[in-house]
Amino acid sequence: MTSTDWLAAHRERLDGALAAIRTRGYYSAFPESPSPRVYGETAAADGKTAFEAHLGTTYPVETPGANGTVSSEQSPYGLELNVQYPRTTESGLDELLAAAQQGLTGWRNAGPDGRVGVALEILDRLHQRVFELANAVQHTSGQAFVMAFQAGGAHALDRALEAVAYAYEEMSRYPAEATWEKPAKGDPIRMTKNFTVVGRGVALVIGCNTFPTWNSWPGLFASLVTGNAVVVKPHPLAVLPLAMTVEVCREVLAEAGLDPNLVTLAAERPGDGLAKPLAERPEVKVIDFTGGSEFGEWLEQHATQAEVFTEKAGVNAVVVDSTDSFKALCNNLGFTLSLYSGQMCTTTQNIFVPAGGIETDEGHKSFDEVGAGIAASIGKLTGDDARAVELLGGIVNPAVISRLELAPEYGDVVLASRAVKHPQYEDAVVRTPLVVALDAKDEEVFGRECFGPVSFLIRTADTAESLDLFRRTVAEGGAMTAGVYSTSADVLDQARDAALDVGVALSENLTGQVFVNQSAAFSDFHGTGANPASNATYTDGAYVASRFRVIQSRRHVV
Amino acid sequence: MTSTDWLAAHRERLDGALAAIRTRGYYSAFPESPSPRVYGETAAADGKTAFEAHLGTTYPVETPGANGTVSSEQSPYGLELNVQYPRTTESGLDELLAAAQQGLTGWRNAGPDGRVGVALEILDRLHQRVFELANAVQHTSGQAFVMAFQAGGAHALDRALEAVAYAYEEMSRYPAEATWEKPAKGDPIRMTKNFTVVGRGVALVIGCNTFPTWNSWPGLFASLVTGNAVVVKPHPLAVLPLAMTVEVCREVLAEAGLDPNLVTLAAERPGDGLAKPLAERPEVKVIDFTGGSEFGEWLEQHATQAEVFTEKAGVNAVVVDSTDSFKALCNNLGFTLSLYSGQMCTTTQNIFVPAGGIETDEGHKSFDEVGAGIAASIGKLTGDDARAVELLGGIVNPAVISRLELAPEYGDVVLASRAVKHPQYEDAVVRTPLVVALDAKDEEVFGRECFGPVSFLIRTADTAESLDLFRRTVAEGGAMTAGVYSTSADVLDQARDAALDVGVALSENLTGQVFVNQSAAFSDFHGTGANPASNATYTDGAYVASRFRVIQSRRHVV
Incomplete structure (x- = not known):
């Protein structure tokens, strides 16, 4: 040949x-x-x-x-x-x-x-x-x-x-x-x-x-x-x-x-x-x-x-404004945070949620209820050790563990991380995701990448502030991915404009078998080259x- | 509209x-x-x-x-x-x-x-x-x-x-x-x-x-x-x-x-x-x-x-090995050196000619005869002031004049530059090209760009040395253009390989109405981005x- x-x-x-x-x-x-x-x-x-x-x-x-x-x-x-x-x-x-x-x-x-x-x-x-x-x-x-x-x-x-x-x-x-x-x-x-x-x-x-x-x-x-x-x-x-x-x-x-x-x-x-x-x-x-x-x-x-x-690196963000499918939102985000213990450059770090909560198909959900919903989804996905390890995988190196151990001090723990015992490899290092609630003023924390199974639920005044923080953090810290959940055409338009302005790919209302952290070859571009997270x-x-x-x-x- | x-x-x-x-x-x-x-x-x-x-x-x-x-x-x-x-x-x-x-x-x-x-x-x-x-x-x-x-x-x-x-x-x-x-x-x-x-x-x-x-x-x-x-x-x-x-x-x-x-x-x-x-x-x-x-x-x-x-900037080069049209070679190069008084980033600076001369349709031509032939063509093109100014144009700025005034000292003057009187603009600064003969060992001179109406006729041991110097000067000093004159398929192949290796566009045996310093939009690439003269x-x-x-x-x- x-x-x-x-x-x-x-x-x-x-x-x-x-x-x-x-x-x-x-x-x-x-x-x-x-x-x-x-x-x-x-x-x-x-x-x-x-x-x-x-x-x-x-x-x-x-x-x-x-x-x-x-x-x-x-x-x-x-x-x-x-x-x-x-x-x-x-x-x-x-x-x-x-x-x-x-x-x-x-x-x-x-x-x-x-x-x-x-x-x-x-x-x-x-x-x-x-x-x-x-x-x-x-x-x-x-x-x-x-x-x-x-x-x-x-x-x-x-x-x-x-x-x-x-x-x-x-x-x-x-x-x-x-x-x-x-x-x-x-x-x-x-x-x-x-x-x-x-x-x-x-x-x-x-x-x-x-x-x-x-x-x-x-x-x-x-x-x-x-x-x-x-x-x-x-x-x-x-x-x-x-x-x-x-x-x-x-x-x-x-x-x-x-x-x-x-x-x-x-x-x-x-x-x-x-x-x-x-x-x-x-x-x-x-x-x-x-x-x-x-x-x-x-x-x-x-x-x-x-x-x-x-x-x-970047500070990947999801803006949560409202949804017509609260369970699916929680499940989708829960899967994203759990997959490979959040050790993807595309995993969401920052979830912006209004302090007053959001409107959903299940009625109004408070900020805490949104956090609880996502936490419950993660809990379900990772509750059984044998199943959990097939989703979480192992922690890639000790630096990730160090960051994970420091993170609970940044704010209020919405969901604690736990060590999972691998049924096959007894020395495997496996951890479930940690979710920490922060305030909009904690930009010094959520404005930097905290690579690994650590995500922040960020309490904002309203979706307008969420979008502002989204713009600012992505423009300054970069992002490989971004998402928005909203039933409002206006908010979706604003999110699209913001995504174009700061140069990040946007996933809208993902509630099914597609996740914000995944990009499909030949169709989705991975990274944009238009924000500090990547130049290509x-x-x-x-x-x-x-x-x-x-x-x-x-x-x-x- | x-x-x-x-x-x-x-x-x-x-x-x-x-x-x-x-x-x-x-x-x-x-x-x-x-x-x-x-x-x-x-x-x-x-x-x-x-x-x-x-x-x-x-x-x-x-x-x-x-x-x-x-x-x-x-x-x-x-x-x-x-x-x-x-x-x-x-x-x-x-x-x-x-x-x-x-x-x-x-x-x-x-x-x-x-x-x-x-x-x-x-x-x-x-x-x-x-x-x-x-x-x-x-x-x-x-x-x-x-x-x-x-x-x-x-x-x-x-x-x-x-x-x-x-x-x-x-x-x-x-x-x-x-x-x-x-x-x-x-x-x-x-x-x-x-x-x-x-x-x-x-x-x-x-x-x-x-x-x-x-x-x-x-x-x-x-x-x-x-x-x-x-x-x-x-x-x-x-x-x-x-x-x-x-x-x-x-x-x-x-x-x-x-x-x-x-x-x-x-x-x-x-x-x-x-x-x-x-x-x-x-x-x-x-x-x-x-x-x-x-x-x-x-x-x-x-x-x-x-x-x-x-x-x-670059050190544009032409390798002269042999030709089946000596007059046309001299006319073509003479035009290139004269056009806009050589103030193009594409004008040939270095003309490599074997010390023993070259074979042509007019029989053997010595190194000096090659120089004289090119000089005669330039002389003919620029001999009449009124016609000359339409080819030469004016000298773009005083720095060019300074370089031109220094250049005769670099070697033996083959063709002196002369001031041309513009029939229409009495204060116009117009000069004909200077050609200076150098030896292969004078690389310190011809290895650097001398922008303006200054070209060097470089005496090499043979075409193999011409091609070596061509490779080295272009690799180190860059070039926007390159040319070769040869009746030998072998030499043309070697010149093509050299041009590919050092990343410069090559014009072969130009004896008509196309000149090495000209690139046609849509067809010729101007610069290559592959040598130090340009990155695009x-x-x-x-x-x-x-x-x-x-x-x-x-x-x-x-």
Whole structure:
């Protein structure tokens, strides 16, 4: 198989994605259900076995310039992972980056079709290992298995395919060859022009702990298919899913006769701070980052030799004005706060509710009753330990526990967090969400991100103040998501205007099986790039267009 | 007329542009010939009269926050301009930027079609004033009249239209509304989603002295139609063409019921250094800059709150290996060096020629004979003063003269520069090109830009060394253009590879009526963004995509 054979083999999948990004309607290329009816009877067990085979071994991936190995992962479920990876240190960067650049000319010459063929084959092979990946994501991020399968597997593959589709469309805007014929006295002036897509150089992907694949793959694949080499620097606590990714990339590149060092893994020892020196290297022309605001802003301000795409932190908000379905509101918000213990960059932190309460289909509900309703929903969803752990997953790292322990002091506890005992993993760290009531004047608390299972129910004078606080906190602190509940067309209009003004995506009256913290690939944009929480979105034209340049040559037709 | 009526009125022009940017073939919407047969018998005289009416007056354009007026232009032809413009100072920026933002919501609500309609109407009205503009460009940049008409008028309008077309296509990638229908047990889950194009905020355009319209309009129109307000800060020596531009923008905006302060003129007193404080303002989210490398790099490194598009300086190169048309080679290069006295960012500076000479259709030509051939062509083109001034134009400012006066000392003078007497303007400053022979070892001289009518004929060991020096100088110093002359397919291949590697557009064997320093709108990309001379190109997807964001809202279908 050559890379263009792969394009043909996966053409239908690509065409589906290309159609979807035009309509932004529903599309999925990778089934999200881990059911044996979809994936076969042995798929789950085989995947688990494949995952377990990595434990305590040295991962079979080579990194140029690496110096010894490093093992840094800690499963939130307490499972001993002890996987060794090649360790990259600052002194190995010359060798690593030289090796990364070695294959760039061949990669450029493969052309858009060849590169997209390679990427589609990589995605297909990652899909073949989706159960193994799901186990790896579960035991590094702490996501429960089904979520790890979906968000870390199928949905991540969809998001990666979305990025490939945008990049393919972007590269296809320019003809490979053009004839230019300018009318003139006598014969027209005729030229032939060639246009070549050229990557920017080396791209760096900096992974995060909570969504090692979902948040890394869009940038990785967007950079790769546009002709760049990619260095993947995983979070030290979530290496395995990206080591697998890099392994598959290298395997497919090598099969296509391309340089496997076009994709490399740069694993570091915790505390080495490898991302900074990597990001400052002149060879690095594109950077994708998911993580904290401080380092994200540092990258935006200092890695000015590179195109920098960041997803940082925010203060996601929901404005509650009124509802025609109070139970469904409580259930919907309760699920959002509980899923993965609120450790999503899209989880709602701030719920603005008027002090005087709200009108609902069940009559007037006081501020306290709204809090009690949401708390009751969470209680129901997480009351049974065995069921709870499948929704909550594990706490990703000790910093989350520290924040959770401090949070009750910020205000009045509406719902306390409790430790849940995992029936299968006795050392698993599992917590239910904490909900704290605050006043509008406590902006110093709710204006900052408190990442983890902590949400604030904020007492406002009225919906007008809720909307004001929504505007101000999102404009200043950023947000990945926002929601509004209202039966008033006026209030919905005001919320839409506010969302447009501060540049955040708005979910209105979610009372069913769609949640404010979830974004569907091909349809929902994730982040906007229009507020401080992120400077880019998954995925639009701006996400791909500057990852390559078009270089032309021209000559007269003779 | 409303803005969407304007879209309909100019639809054919837009559609032509949209088709052209897909094929990158020949297209022009604005006739480049200033002939009375095209523009009418009185057009030239009327335009000159309209231009002259501005002299010694206060230009009728208002700038919020302005403090008095400023008059700073010096015609290279010695004409007294003495046009007064509102003077913006640092202390007026609060008021200016507040006013610029005032109309953003209305501008957003006009939608892509409305904004593009406004832009197309602006271009049409600028076209109606093209002779007046040409005079303004002539007497600020020093370009001869026909060039000012073409490069400063018709071609600039084409480039602006190209940017509008890319922006329109980019915004049109996203549906305004989508239906999302996810299969589920029982009824599918149905949502309606809205997608709104939202500008980034205030865009800043920093103009240059040599091409006040051609280099400013692409960014201005790209930012404007994508929903931003635009502050135009002209070069103090080339205000009038941009004052006219701003006037027309404001007039059309007001007619459409939109806020005229969406486009403002920020003229400064020379030495005020207004660009820096403007560029650092948090309201400024997009910056387009044409000018020197030092300030361009400062912007790239410091204005990190904004998307920064720069066109800076470079060391444009031509590699001469061999030719089957020696006379045509000399004439083509001679014209390039003479046009506008080499004061184009695209003019060739470095001509690499093997010490042993080259093979040609006229037999072997020594290094000295190549130099003599080019010098003779220049001599012929500029020998007659009356004809010469129509090609050379005037010297844009005294800094060019200073560089020109120093340059003979760098090496052996192949062709001396001479002062030309303008038959019409006795105070005009006109110079013919200087050509200096250097050795390959003089990289310290030819590795830096020497802007103006100075070119270097560089003696290399052979074409292999020429290509090495070409690679190195362009990689380090950047280049807007590059050329190669060779009858060898091998050498052409090597030159193409080198051009792809260092990211510069290549012109091969230009011996006719196309010149390496000229780029045709809709077909040739101007700059690449892939070498230090520029970080962007006119015009591709990357030039427009990050000037706006897409903000969505979603709700269940009820």
